[in-house]
Amino acid sequence: MSKLLVSATGLAAAAALTLGGTGAQASSTTLLPAGHSFAAQLTGKATFVAGSTTMTCTVSASVPSAGTNNRIPAAPANHNDAGPVTVPIDPPTFSGCGTSITGVGVTVTTNATNGAWTLSVQNGAPAAGGFTIPKGGVILKTSGFATCTITASPAGPTTVNGTWTNGAPSTLAIGQAPVPATVTGGFLCPTGNQSATFSATYSITDTSDPAQQITVTG
Template identity: 85%
Template sequence: MSKLLVSATGLAAAAALTIGATGPQAASPTTLQPAGHSFSAQLTGKATFVAGSTTMTCTVSASVPTTGANNKVPAAPANHNDAGPVAAPINPPTFSGCTTSIVGVSVTVTANATNGAWTLSAQNGAPATGGFTIPKGGVVLKTSGFASCTITASPGGPTAVNGTWTNGAPSSLAISAAPVPATVTGGFLCPTGNQSATFTATYRITDTTDASQQITVTG
């Protein structure tokens, strides 16, 4: 059972429309474009959370623009950084269609911006990198059924979940086995205390201002 809950922790972490194993490279200039355009980040395929021999899979996840400044490429000249990544605040992603590999245990996942903003960042390079920053406590998972536990991702402060950015139509962000810290509380069946897991998923980054254009990372 403890392995299952650690796996759930991985989900929280990710959610994080969770950047993978590679971090941003601060040396290269980066431009995120088109400046001022809104974008969505939507899961393609499945998001997989793994801890030990336990796997949890979600089929739906997205961060989409609403009103306000979130999910927008910064206006020029803020969409360019001479020596590092470009970041944009995003709405907390949603997760649904989640199942576990343990019979009798279900999970709900809620992302929030209570203690800070979620961000998406991109860094030009070979390859280009990108990812999400989860704010402190930015994802909360609650299991039910055989065990009732609460898993809080990124409990000590912001966590970067990094991956590889590929320009395309649309562009994509691929996260592979990204580690995320978490804290578990609950009853005697819960593996309480500090935990960690890994997250793997690919998100399409789509221009929602002009469907004929793409969100791209250049120098």
């Protein structure tokens, strides 16, 4: 019987990252079109890798709802002279999930109980983008012979950074971004402070005017 393994290696490296790097002043960023709403839709698969276990979801999205989430600020707030532009978003949903261990299933839920989810973008070559997960913002629960609860970002917000590519539609690709986690559960669960990684590619589409594209420029 296989254990659900989660490696603690890299926990310190999973602290929130700053788009645009450190040391040098970041370039100016503008997110367009100003005032438009957008959706982030998964293309392919989203993977959470925890030690020797891969948890995969085939459906994920953050779509506009009430309020200002998933909406680019009106000008001039959609521009930053020296850094990223950040937009609050609705927590992305995940479904169609499974694990690489026979007999172990997984469900993934998200929340904004302890803070907002955000999308941040930074102009550059290449442009960068990332989601910030609030404290406890993702909870993975396995079922079957290993019943564990994995809580991502247990101590505070974590940013999972990737590469932004302007296009029709634009995309945000995140590859093996480290995420701290805490695991609780039975004797097959590696309880305590652990670490996982997250990989996914999202298409970013304009829901105010589908004929236009969400773009990052200077």
